[in-house]
Amino acid sequence: MKILRLWEHYLPRFLHGTLITLELTAAALALAVALGFLTALARMSRQGLLRGVASTYIEIIRATPVLVLIILAYYGLPQAGIVLPGFVAASGVLGIFYATIYGEIFRGGIEGVGRGQTEAAQALGLTPSTTMRRVILPQTVTTILPPATNAAADLVKDTSLVVTIAVADLMYHAYGAASTTFLPMDMFALAGILYFLICYLLSHVLRRWEFAYAQRH
Amino acid sequence: MHSKFRRPLLGFAAVGLALGLTACAAGSAPSGGTHSAATSAASGATKTSTPAAAGGGGTTLLQKVQSTRKLTVALAPFAPLEFQSKKTKQWEGFDISMLGAFAHSLGAHLSIQALPFAATIQAVSVHRADITANIFKTAKRAKIVAFSKPVLNYVDGVIVNAQHPQVTTDSVSALSGKRIGTCRGCAEQAFVPKIPHATNVSFSTAEESFLAVSTGRVAAAFQPVMYAQYDMHQNPSLHLKVLGAIPRSAAGAAQKPQGFYAVAKGTYSKTFLTKLNAFLAKSCKSGKTKSYLTHYALTGSSYLSGIC
Numbered sequence: 160m161k162i163l164r165l166w167e168h169y170l171p172r173f174l175h176g177t178l179i180t181l182e183l184t185a186a187a188l189a190l191a192v193a194l195g196f197l198t199a200l201a202r203m204s205r206q207g208l209l210r211g212v213a214s215t216y217i218e219i220i221r222a223t224p225v226l227v228l229i230i231l232a233y234y235g236l237p238q239a240g241i242v243l244p245g246f247v248a249a250s251g252v253l254g255i256f257y258a259t260i261y262g263e264i265f266r267g268g269i270e271g272v273g274r275g276q277t278e279a280a281q282a283l284g285l286t287p288s289t290t291m292r293r294v295i296l297p298q299t300v301t302t303i304l305p306p307a308t309n310a311a312a313d314l315v316k317d318t319s320l321v322v323t324i325a326v327a328d329l330m331y332h333a334y335g336a337a338s339t340t341f342l343p344m345d346m347f348a349l350a351g352i353l354y355f356l357i358c359y360l361l362s363h364v365l366r367r368w369e370f371a372y373a374q375r376h
Numbered sequence: 377m378h379s380k381f382r383r384p385l386l387g388f389a390a391v392g393l394a395l396g397l398t399a400c401a402a403g404s405a406p407s408g409g410t411h412s413a414a415t416s417a418a419s420g421a422t423k424t425s426t427p428a429a430a431g432g433g434g435t436t437l438l439q440k441v442q443s444t445r446k447l448t449v450a451l452a453p454f455a456p457l458e459f460q461s462k463k464t465k466q467w468e469g470f471d472i473s474m475l476g477a478f479a480h481s482l483g484a485h486l487s488i489q490a491l492p493f494a495a496t497i498q499a500v501s502v503h504r505a506d507i508t509a510n511i512f513k514t515a516k517r518a519k520i521v522a523f524s525k526p527v528l529n530y531v532d533g534v535i536v537n538a539q540h541p542q543v544t545t546d547s548v549s550a551l552s553g554k555r556i557g558t559c560r561g562c563a564e565q566a567f568v569p570k571i572p573h574a575t576n577v578s579f580s581t582a583e584e585s586f587l588a589v590s591t592g593r594v595a596a597a598f599q600p601v602m603y604a605q606y607d608m609h610q611n612p613s614l615h616l617k618v619l620g621a622i623p624r625s626a627a628g629a630a631q632k633p634q635g636f637y638a639v640a641k642g643t644y645s646k647t648f649l650t651k652l653n654a655f656l657a658k659s660c661k662s663g664k665t666k667s668y669l670t671h672y673a674l675t676g677s678s679y680l681s682g683i684c
Contacts, residue, residue, distance in 0.1 A: 234584075237591040245593070325557075325577045325588070335578060338494035338561035341501065341520050 166349050169336050176329035177353050183250050183318045183328060184357075188311060190254025195261025202266050213262070221259045226320050228252045233324040249321040257314050264306045268299035297376065304369040311365070312358045319354070329353055437506055437639060437648040438482075447479040447486055450505030452493035454582055456606045456672040457510050457528075457635075471509040473668040474527070475637070478655050492580045494561030497521055500640055506648075512563040512633040522641045525653045526634035526683050527665075532564060532627055533601035535589055538617040542595035546620030548572070554595035557585035563633065564598035570626040583607060590615045598622055602674060609673075634683070660684035 201213035220228070232248040243251070272295050280290040319330035333350035337343040441447050451471070453459045458469040467488050479486045489505050499505040501520040512530075513523050534546040543550050553573040558564045560578040568576035577594050579585045585597040586607055597604075601618050608616050621627075637652060639645040659665045660683065669679055 234587060242591050242593065323580065325579055325584075325593075327577075331578070334494060334560060335565075337498075339516065339565070341498055341516065343498060 162345050165340065165342070165345055169332075169346070169349065172332045172336070173329060173349060173353060176327060176332035177357070179246075179326065179328040180315070180318050180330075180354075180357065183246065183253070183321065183326070184311075184315050186246075186250035187253035187257060187314055187318070190250065191257035191261050191310075191314070194254065194258035196265055198258055198262030199265035199269060202262065203269065217259045217262060220256055225252065225256050225317055226323065228256060229320055229324060245321070245324050245326040249318070249324060249326050253314060253317060256317075257310060260310050261307065264303055264310065265299070267306075268303040269295055271302050272298045301369065301373050301376075304365060304372075308362050308365040308369075312362055315358050315361065316354065436643070437645045438651060441479075441482055441484050441506060441648065445484045447475065447482065447484045447507065448489055448505045449475055449486060450489045450491050450496040450499040450508045451510065452491060452496055452581060454493075454510060454600075454603055455610070456602065456674065458488075470528075470668050470672050470674065471637075473671070474656075474659065474665070475507065475509060477659070477664070478652060481655060482651070492561070493559055494580075497561070497638065500638055503640055503644075506639065507652075508638050510635045511638055513636055514563055514566075517638070520641055521638040522645055522649055524637040524639075524649060525656050526636055527656060528635040528669075529679050529681055529683065530600045530602065530633050530635060531678070532567075532598060532622045532633060533604065534619040534622055535586065535597040535599055535601075535604045536595070536617050536619050537589050537592060538615040540592060540615075541617065541619075542592070543619065546623060548623045548625055551596060551623070551626075555593070557588045557594040557597040559585060559599065564622070567598055567622055567626040571623075586614055586616055606673075 198213050198217065201209045202217070204210055204213075229249060229252045232243060232252045233245060236243060236248075269291075276294055276298065277290060280294045285294070318328055321328055322330040322334055325331070329350055333346050337346040340346060435443075449471075451458050456469055457471045458467060460466065461468045472486070472488075476486045489499065491499055496505070496508045497511065497517055497520070500508045508521075510528075511517065517523075534543065534551070536543050543554060548571055551571045551574055554571075555575045555577050556568050556571065557577050557579060558568060559582050560580060565576060565578060568574050577585075577588065579588065582597075582599050582603045585594070585599060586604060588594045589597045590613075596619070604616055604618055608614055621632075637656075639649055639652075656665075660680070665684055666680060669675070
């Protein structure tokens with residue numbers, strides 16, 4: 160079939176793009192989870208200044224389209240003398256944006272654990288950090304995982320926006336192939352299949368982890 | 377069926393269905409497909425007729441333009457040929473002037489459909505737009521669009537950073553191994569693979585590639601010299617320099633390409649193309665083409681050499 164021959168010809172390029180997409184996702188996700196956790200803690204802090212800073216960060220970043228942030232980081236920062244490579248700008252922006260989402264997911268999970276647990280831990284003489292680490296967080300995992308999985312899948316799809324700053328991910332190669340073959344349906348269908356596989360595998364793995372965790376606890 | 381296998385099987389079935397639908401679409405001509413570019417009409421609405429609708433009943437492109445009194449042109453901004461004026465916010469440029477005059481001769485007005493360049497040719501081939509401007513003739517493009525007479529001569533150049541050039545001569549050896557910016561879907565993309573170990577970095581517009589050169593993200597850009605000269609004149613903060621022509625071994629005969637207008641291929645556009653070519657010849661003979669060029673500071677004699 161003609162389309163399969165075409166796909167066979169372009170598959171190596173698309174797979175290279177898929178690798179970049181996965182690297183971008185991994186880097187952005189790592190930043191998002193780490194920064195998101197800190198943001199959640201800051202939002203729950205007793206210190207008003209810390210709470211204010213975290214809230215402002217979440218409100219501003221979450222209300223700004225990711226594409227605008229990516230373009231600002233790539234084209235705007237050089238005006239201030241900061242020239243970031245495309246991959247760094249993209250993963251940084253995606254990480255910072257999704258940190259706002261993960262922050263709220265973590266906060267929701269942590270606050271969802273009954274106050275009685277914290278009080279019991281304090282009564283047993285556990286320090287706040289030990290309480291968080293050994294008592295609260297383990298109980299939030301099953302609550303956090305479903306929305307966190309959704310957010311991760313959204314992150315994979317949002318990496319396609321980096322085509323606007325010439326990062327050679329899957330979408331970049333699909334767009335390039337479509338513009339040279341003039342067969343956008345065929346090229347973007349292949350890209351769509353690869354994106355589907357990435358998201359499906361990711362959600363499948365996380366679902367299996369959630370199931371195994373729930374079984375153990 | 378075991379529940380463990382149900383979901384993956386359903387997933388594969390969905391993929392198989394998508395494949396089947398795509399195979400059916402691929403079996404038809406490219407003009408039967410859809411394109412995925414975002415459209416942002418600066419003015420006027422987009423006519424979304426399908427090829428069947430446009431061709432059915434024997435309506436030709438010329439009849440359509442004359443009956444709707446609208447000539448829709450799909451284009452991406454490439455100053456000074458087509459761009460939005462900072463002052464008036466209206467589309468201006470050599471191609472806008474030419475096509476506006478042509479539309480007027482047909483009793484129609486010009487409607488601009490602004491698209492990324494990579495989408496403009498596809499838009500015309502699937503009849504989403506009537507015509508596109510300012511494209512080079514390539515064998516691949518000739519399969520899906522029909523070209524007018526040549527409109528303009530170009531010189532494709534190597535554009536580098538004026539302050540901190542990463543490339544000092546317009547030779548293949550100097551460009552080897554470098555990151556070279558081009559415009560996605562543009563003919564210059566095909567030149568980069570002919571430079572040993574060079575990496576093609578594609579942007580949506582020529583201006584983005586110039587910005588990338590100016591900020592040191594790429595070593596050079598392959599773009600028509602007139603774009604760089606115009607943008608440098610308009611934006612002194614752009615640190616650019618035209619090093620010379622793209623090496624002949626990379627560009628081949630396309631080192632000095634010509635620009636064309638293009639319409640959808642086939643009998644649908646035949647009468648329209650005849651009218652367009654007659655208009656272009658008349659415009660050349662009367663000096664109108666030259667006056668439009670002069671208006672946008674394109675005064676070199678090479679632009680129309682061999683054309684007018």
